[in-house]
Amino acid sequence: MAEVVIVPDERAGGRLAAARIARLVTAKPDAVLGLATGATPLSTWAALAEYGLDLSRVRGFALDEYVGLPAGHPESYREVLMRTVVKPLGLSPDLVHVPGDDGGDIATAGQRYEEAIRAAGGVDLQVLGIGRTGHIGFNEPGSSLASLTRVKTLTEQTRRDNARFFASLDEVPRHCITQGLGTILRARELLLLAWGEAKAEALAAAVEGPVTASLPASAIQLHPEVTVIVDEAAASRLRFADYYRYAWENRPDWARDEDLPSSVTGA
Ligand code: GLP
Numbered sequence: 001m002a003e004v005v006i007v008p009d010e011r012a013g014g015r016l017a018a019a020r021i022a023r024l025v026t027a028k029p030d031a032v033l034g035l036a037t038g039a040t041p042l043s044t045w046a047a048l049a050e051y052g053l054d055l056s057r058v059r060g061f062a063l064d065e066y067v068g069l070p071a072g073h074p075e076s077y078r079e080v081l082m083r084t085v086v087k088p089l090g091l092s093p094d095l096v097h098v099p100g101d102d103g104g105d106i107a108t109a110g111q112r113y114e115e116a117i118r119a120a121g122g123v124d125l126q127v128l129g130i131g132r133t134g135h136i137g138f139n140e141p142g143s144s145l146a147s148l149t150r151v152k153t154l155t156e157q158t159r160r161d162n163a164r165f166f167a168s169l170d171e172v173p174r175h176c177i178t179q180g181l182g183t184i185l186r187a188r189e190l191l192l193l194a195w196g197e198a199k200a201e202a203l204a205a206a207v208e209g210p211v212t213a214s215l216p217a218s219a220i221q222l223h224p225e226v227t228v229i230v231d232e233a234a235a236s237r238l239r240f241a242d243y244y245r246y247a248w249e250n251r252p253d254w255a256r257d258e259d260l261p262s263s264v265t266g267a
Contacts, residue, residue, distance in 0.1 A: 003247075004244040005229045013229045025053060029057045030057040040129030045088060061123060062099065065077045099113045111149075124189065130192060190227070192206070192227070193229050195234055
């Protein structure tokens, strides 16, 4: 079972997620992070910036990208990552990869991306948000649980959800390239974040429902190292919420991973 941590709000969740990342990069300065875009991880990046860690050796692999946007489009995930993660946190742009951005044939870009992840030694920690269709990355319902990075067609629901970032719905691309569920499951550790009531149903299905391609985020149940950090609203449909709270409050001292090592705090 995933470890589910219910926090009062998004800010507290961001702090907890950032603590987990800070611990990793302190132990391994060239750690490989799987980078999610979307609004969900923003509080995590903000909290991580406050540690003032040197992240210049951290390597990053984006989860997904639109296909068909002109290079440099402000809403391409490459640009979003540059704006919200790479620049504010001081990552080295050359060490951050986005699927489909190597200038090669898009049809085979997925294979090259898989090879690049493998060559980097695999993803140490993958940050994930969840879409209202239950997608992670851009793996929409029906995605194979074993899928690898490939080009996909977005659902209309996801296009509508993401239209807020574009001038009109028409401008939202119909295609994307995304790490597959199989790719995500190869990461050593997963951190799934969700805030707000709109995510409650998909989140409950992902954590407590059957593992099914119809709800791609349910694939996380197949992973041995998953932490799900949710605020009260996103947790509102969880059947075992009381148990998650109890388990978190009574976690053993050695598992208190929100207490940072002194090498990070300088204490
Ligand atoms: C988007 C992205 C996902 C993201 C999810 C949730 O479509 N492709 O990577 O995690 O949907 O987005 P948000 O965090 O903005 O709610």
